[in-house]
């Protein structure tokens with residue numbers, strides 16, 4: 001029997017057109033998967049989603065709503081998965097942080113040109129770190145496929161297309177992207193820039209009320225985690241993230257996500273402590289546990305090292321259980 005959720009999910013891809021570059025994304029993913037021969041060997045693969053999705057308010061987009069995410073969680077986790085021998089598909093918000101490069105464009109004190117002296121040479125104090133990351137990125141370049149998205153619609157079409165190509169026990173879906181919960185469906189999206197003065201509004205595109213306030217009418221984005229778990233990637237291990245700002249809600253919301261979607265693991269984090277601690281809740285486990293950076297190791301390691309270490313062990317165990 002179809003539920004209201006099913007109907008919304010099925011309707012979504014009829015109403016909202018696919019991004020122009022989708023066929024190219026599919027063929028790059030196919031080549032990457034075939035090259036790795038991933039589905040038939042013991043190679044392990046992970047799809048890491050990263051960064052925030054945007055919600056355009058106009059088709060020719062001038063204004064949009066955004067979701068917070070620098071891309072640190074995703075980019076840093078992608079590095080850790082590569083170190084663990086995984087092939088990584090990195091589906092990220094265009095211009096957000098990327099593996100290895102992230103070390104040089106996340107500082108508010110250092111811009112790109114600050115790395116060079118007036119002769120264009122790399123300043124000695126940065127050289128060692130740059131060479132180290134350059135070497136790592138070269139070492140892992142054949143194991144890393146970098147794909148972009150911008151809008152929530154790009155993200156959902158890409159996720160579905162990639163998921164059906166990867167659906168295997170060897171694959172992890174590590175959904176760290178911050179996905180919008182509300183959007184404007186394509187058939188309700190104004191074609192042109194929304195006018196701020198009533199006299200320039202077309203009758204067919206009225207968005208200001210009588211007092212001149214902009215009134216937005218956003219639909220809920222269907223929860224595609226359900227489709228991913230039940231259909232698109234029903235053979236893979238699926239890890240979702242839960243972001244909250246109220247500590248009292250985090251554990252309850254993570255539990256609710258596992259109950260609703262029946263996937264393998266939820267990683268919960270709070271906005272302001274997300275780089276230092278996360279909560280892990282696995283299916284069939286009674287209780288959540290926390291991973292934390294101590295003051296001692298905060299400088300030398302990152303929380304994603306702890307997360308990915310635990311995830312990859314769980315994945316090994318999980319794959320064994322299917323043999």
Ligand code: PMT
Nearest residue numbers: 069070071072073175176178179221223224225240241243
């Ligand atoms: O990039 P950083 O700055 O390092 O920040 C990392 C992070 C805080 C963004 C990351 O750790 C994180 O928590 N990402 C998930 C944020 C999020 O979208 O949370 P949510 O509670 O809205 O969604 C929970 C899950 O449901 C997500 O895994 C998402 O893929 C899924 N979802 C969400 C909305 C939707 N319509 N459909 C979904 O399936």
